[in-house]
Amino acid sequence: MITRRIYRALDARLGTTSIGRTALAKVFPDHWTFMFGEIALYAFMALLLTGTYLTLFFEPSTSETVYDGAYQPLDGSKVSSAFASTVALSFDVRAGLLIRQAHHWAALLFVAAIVVHMLRVFFTGAFRRPRELNWVVGVTMLALALLNGFTGYSMPDDLLSGTGLRIIYSTVLSIPVVGSWIATLAFGGEFPTPETTPRLYISHVLIVPGIFLALISVHLLMIIRQKHSQFPGPGRREHNVVGSRLWPAYAVRSVSLLTGVFAVVFALGGLVQINPVWIYGPFHPAKATSPAQPDWYVAWGDGALRLFPPIEFHVFGHLVPAPFLPAVGVGTVTFLLLYAWPWLERWRTGDKASHQILQRPRESPGRVAVGAYALTFFAVLLVTAADDIIARLTRIPVTGLLRTLQILVLVLPFVVAAVAFFTARALRAGTATSLGELTREDLHAGLSGRSIDRRPDDEPEERIRLWRNPDDTWRWRWYGPGEELSSNEAFLDRQEALDAAKTAFPGVRVEQDEPPEGVVLPPPQHKPGPATKAAAALVWVAMAVLGRRADRRTPSRSEASE
Amino acid sequence: MSGTGPMSGQTGAVRRIRFAFAVTVLGAVGFAVSYGLGGNTQLLGLSLAVAFAGLAYGLAVWGRRLLPTGGFVEQKPELAASPQQRDLLAAATDGPESPLQRRGLVGMLLLGVGAIGVALLFPLRSLLSFRKPDPVTMLRHTAWEAGVRMVTPEGEPVRLTDIQAGTIQIVVPEGHTRDGDAPAFVVRLNPALLDRRPAAGDLGGVVAYSLLCTHAGCPVGLYEQTTGRMLCPCHQSAFDLYRDADPIAGPAARPLPGLPIDVDEAGFLRARGPFTAPPGAGFWSRP
Ligand code: HEM
Ligand code: FES
Numbered sequence: 001m002i003t004r005r006i007y008r009a010l011d012a013r014l015g016t017t018s019i020g021r022t023a024l025a026k027v028f029p030d031h032w033t034f035m036f037g038e039i040a041l042y043a044f045m046a047l048l049l050t051g052t053y054l055t056l057f058f059e060p061s062t063s064e065t066v067y068d069g070a071y072q073p074l075d076g077s078k079v080s081s082a083f084a085s086t087v088a089l090s091f092d093v094r095a096g097l098l099i100r101q102a103h104h105w106a107a108l109l110f111v112a113a114i115v116v117h118m119l120r121v122f123f124t125g126a127f128r129r130p131r132e133l134n135w136v137v138g139v140t141m142l143a144l145a146l147l148n149g150f151t152g153y154s155m156p157d158d159l160l161s162g163t164g165l166r167i168i169y170s171t172v173l174s175i176p177v178v179g180s181w182i183a184t185l186a187f188g189g190e191f192p193t194p195e196t197t198p199r200l201y202i203s204h205v206l207i208v209p210g211i212f213l214a215l216i217s218v219h220l221l222m223i224i225r226q227k228h229s230q231f232p233g234p235g236r237r238e239h240n241v242v243g244s245r246l247w248p249a250y251a252v253r254s255v256s257l258l259t260g261v262f263a264v265v266f267a268l269g270g271l272v273q274i275n276p277v278w279i280y281g282p283f284h285p286a287k288a289t290s291p292a293q294p295d296w297y298v299a300w301g302d303g304a305l306r307l308f309p310p311i312e313f314h315v316f317g318h319l320v321p322a323p324f325l326p327a328v329g330v331g332t333v334t335f336l337l338l339y340a341w342p343w344l345e346r347w348r349t350g351d352k353a354s355h356q357i358l359q360r361p362r363e364s365p366g367r368v369a370v371g372a373y374a375l376t377f378f379a380v381l382l383v384t385a386a387d388d389i390i391a392r393l394t395r396i397p398v399t400g401l402l403r404t405l406q407i408l409v410l411v412l413p414f415v416v417a418a419v420a421f422f423t424a425r426a427l428r429a430g431t432a433t434s435l436g437e438l439t440r441e442d443l444h445a446g447l448s449g450r451s452i453d454r455r456p457d458d459e460p461e462e463r464i465r466l467w468r469n470p471d472d473t474w475r476w477r478w479y480g481p482g483e484e485l486s487s488n489e490a491f492l493d494r495q496e497a498l499d500a501a502k503t504a505f506p507g508v509r510v511e512q513d514e515p516p517e518g519v520v521l522p523p524p525q526h527k528p529g530p531a532t533k534a535a536a537a538l539v540w541v542a543m544a545v546l547g548r549r550a551d552r553r554t555p556s557r558s559e560a561s562e
Numbered sequence: 563m564s565g566t567g568p569m570s571g572q573t574g575a576v577r578r579i580r581f582a583f584a585v586t587v588l589g590a591v592g593f594a595v596s597y598g599l600g601g602n603t604q605l606l607g608l609s610l611a612v613a614f615a616g617l618a619y620g621l622a623v624w625g626r627r628l629l630p631t632g633g634f635v636e637q638k639p640e641l642a643a644s645p646q647q648r649d650l651l652a653a654a655t656d657g658p659e660s661p662l663q664r665r666g667l668v669g670m671l672l673l674g675v676g677a678i679g680v681a682l683l684f685p686l687r688s689l690l691s692f693r694k695p696d697p698v699t700m701l702r703h704t705a706w707e708a709g710v711r712m713v714t715p716e717g718e719p720v721r722l723t724d725i726q727a728g729t730i731q732i733v734v735p736e737g738h739t740r741d742g743d744a745p746a747f748v749v750r751l752n753p754a755l756l757d758r759r760p761a762a763g764d765l766g767g768v769v770a771y772s773l774l775c776t777h778a779g780c781p782v783g784l785y786e787q788t789t790g791r792m793l794c795p796c797h798q799s800a801f802d803l804y805r806d807a808d809p810i811a812g813p814a815a816r817p818l819p820g821l822p823i824d825v826d827e828a829g830f831l832r833a834r835g836p837f838t839a840p841p842g843a844g845f846w847s848r849p
Contacts, residue, residue: 025636026636027634027635027636030631030632094597094600094601095597095601095603095606097603098601098603098606098607098610101603101607102607130641163780163781163796166742166778166779166780167778167779167780167796169779169843170777170778170779170842170843171778173701173843173844173845174843174844174845175846176846177846178846179845179846180697180698180701180845180846180847181690181697183697184690184694184697184700184701185686185687185689185690186689188689188690188691189690189691189694189700190697190700190701190742190743191742191779192740192742195689225641226641227636227638235635238638239637239638239639239640240635240636240637240638241635241636241638242632242634242635243632243634244630244631244632244633244634245634248629249625249629249630249631250625252621252624252625252629253621253622253625253626255617255621256617256618256619256620256621256622256624256625257618259614259615259617259618259621260614260615260618260622262614263611263612263613263614263615263617263618264611266607266610266611266614267607267608267611267615268607269607270603270604270605270606270607270608270610270611271604271607271608284715284740285740285741285742285745285781286715286732286734286745286773286781287715287781287783288780288781288782288783288784288795289780289783289795289796290795302797305777305778305796305797305813306797306798306812306813307813308813309813310777310799310809310812310813310814310815311815312815312816312844318846318847319844319845319846319847319848320846321843321844321845321848322777322778322813322814322815322844323777323778323843326813356638387798388798398798399811402798402812478635484633485633485634485635486633486634486635487634487635487636488634488635488636489636500637501637503637503638503639504635504636504637504638
């Protein structure tokens with residue numbers, strides 16, 4: 001069979017067999033919260049693909065040109081090449097608008113998935129030793145995602161992005177001592193300059209995506225090396241991972257997720273308009289925008305700029321401008337805290353141990369409180385970024401609304417954090433599995449910090465069986481109350497299998513060691529037949545749809561080696 | 563699990579997967595056809611999304627219904643090596659034969675590498691052309707000076723008589739229509755209502771100010787004639803023109819710098835000097 005020939009050829013040259021076997025048998029935990037990282041990865045792939053297509057048409061230059069194309073209101077007008085090529089991508093390049101909008105939607109999805117993924121890691125304590133380094137890599141990727149989103153948004157040289165660019169320029173300018181140097185070095189002079197767009201471009205399509213590729217590789221390699229953490233459950237120990245194997249089940253589900261992400265991105269890209277730069281018009285330094293909101297992941301900065309009172313002060317006779325504290329300050333403090341969090345928490349709790357079993361959020365009420373504080377704080381900032389719209393819709397004067405939000409941003413995070421803290425303590429104290437099941441006693445325990453006596457679980461009845469297969473490989477299986485878990489791969493000798501079992505379940509009795517006649521236990525729930533049938537069905541349907549006569553030979557069986 | 567037995571559940575699943583993949587083929591064909599027919603964005607997006615959604619659904623059913631989910635366990639051996647092994651590694655890196663033992667040389671090496679590193683930072687300075695003045699000079703200076711004619715962004719000169727009550731006229735220095743720091747506006751106020759004399763002076767109620775918000779530099783485009791206020795669309799700062807453009811709401815903390823205004827023999831507006839202060843957002847070395 002062709003696959004066997006390929007395997008043999010590769011193995012003879014590179015020795016890929018054992019890596020390949022280990023990789024296919026790698027176990028992934030089956031929990032829905034583990035999907036967000038994958039969604040981020042697949043959104044990044046969508047960005048790479050759509051972005052590469054855009055580079056074939058986009059001209060990163062602000063030199064003047066005449067737009068000459070299908071969009072009537074601008075036809076014949078003198079605009080920058082960047083703006084003209086973006087309009088051309090939207091009206092004159094067939095499928096260009098789909099790809100452009102899909103790129104933008106994928107960017108929004110990408111950042112959202114990263115944020116949710118990070119929240120999962122945060123609230124379950126997955127960043128604890130030994131995974132602090134991967135947390136640091138992840139926080140860096142979040143920062144880069146924000147940066148790349150912003151540079152992408154700024155490149156088309158439309159009125160809205162030009163205004164956003166000016167606000168960023170002013171924000172950099174506000175940094176004490178070095179601000180004017182950093183801003184003018186980065187922009188190549190005083191805003192706006194012809195140097196800006198080409199620099200944004202090279203950073204957006206080469207430098208930052210390159211760093212991303214490197215960091216994503218590091219991120220995934222660390223996961224492979226350390227293996228996944230997992231939620232507590234039957235058979236889940238510090239020295240094992242329980243779930244589905246990469247091949248076949250997990251791979252199929254993950255590709256399903258990939259195609260699902262692509263489906264969402266292209267549905268939004270085709271059906272929901274985003275960033276219609278032709279309506280905003282080209283950038284001009286003397287033209288004001290009509291009120292407009294930035295992309296959601298930079299809107300917190302916009303909200304902070306709006307909320308902060310009009311305070312500028314002097315240090316040694318030098319000015320510290322208004323944008324410094326809300327924009328530079330909040331951003332810097334947030335990212336410093338994010339980077340430092342694993343060590344801050346270790347210092348607070350004194351917990352230096354290595355953890356493979358995740359926590360439920362309730363197990364660390366303090367962490368829940370901090371997370372709730374941060375989420376509420378940023379939620380208020382996001383709402384503030386739309387205060388003009390809210391004022392218009394509700395007819396509340398914008399100044400009154402702003403006052404209210406200024407109070408809310410100070411008070412609300414503490415309130416939410418306190419509620420979250422006591423709820424977590426109540427959940428931890430009692431036996432409730434969800435909020436609805438909380439009893440009054442639990443709530444009391446949550447408020448007073450007293451813990452309710454719970455009898456320790458009885459030592460579960462568990463054992464491991466080891467056996468030899470007819471093909472002379474060895475497998476083992478763990479039996480616990482109400483749960484059975486199979487070793488993820490077949491071992492070549494008995495000792496190897498035994499070692500694996502003892503690593504995964506230290507101290508558990510291994511029995512029926514080599515049954516006399518080599519009893520073969522059936523592998524759990526494994527049904528190879530239908531997969532082959534479905535493959536045949538796929539081929540048949542494809543051929544039928546293409547109008548060819550299907551020739552009903554069953555395709556050769558693809559063995560799934562047990 | 564639906565159906566009467568495991569096998570019937572599976573045939574159902576297989577049927578659904580087959581259907582889903584057929585939808586994918588239809589979606590792909592739809593995409594190609596829409597492209598061929600002119601590339602309607604909605605149709606393209608919808609058909610491509612349908613194609614991918616077919617794959618997503620089919621594979622999800624395949625993965626969940628026809629393949630084993632869960633039930634496997636993999637051992638996770640300790641990653642850290644024994645202290646003895648770590649000592650061996652340490653001995654290999656800085657044992658007696660190691661170059662690291664020559665502390666003095668290593669120190670000089672680090673110094674050399676550091677020196678190269680610092681030297682290589684110098685070319686970063688080229689990001690700001692040497693033909694341009696230093697940043698602070700650039701930020702303080704605009705193209706406005708005594709005698710420069712005020713023109714519209716399109717380059718048309720402006721007469722005093724063009725300035726009507728009720729609207730603002732955006733002006734830029736002649737020859738510098740796209741300068742980022744120069745945009746200004748001219749407006750006719752009721753001189754009787756002036757609470758504070760404009761520091762840059764006025765021409766019978768006609769005054770000129772920088773257009774750039776002193777908060778983060780957005781052009782403050784919105785003039786409210788009834789109150790004599792300029793509003794910034796970015797973060798809702800408001801400036802009271804009857805109080806020399808003082809900020810009265812929002813996050814801006816400084817008034818808009820004024821532009822001394824004059825009218826020449828031909829009736830055209832000209833600047834009488836530079837802005838009363840550097841325009842736009844603040845910076846460390848701003849006076
Ligand atoms: C890594 C994450 C990335 C993010 C968050 C991102 C985000 C964005 C955003 C928000 C835009 C504005 C689109 C619009 O006009 O509505 C944009 C434009 C663009 N992006 Fe990306 N992008 C990423 C990666 C890439 C990559 C890898 C490439 C190319 C290899 C690329 C190429 C482009 C091009 C050429 C444009 C300008 C075209 C246009 O504005 O229509 N992007 N990007
Ligand atoms: S730039 Fe005008 S209020 Fe912020």
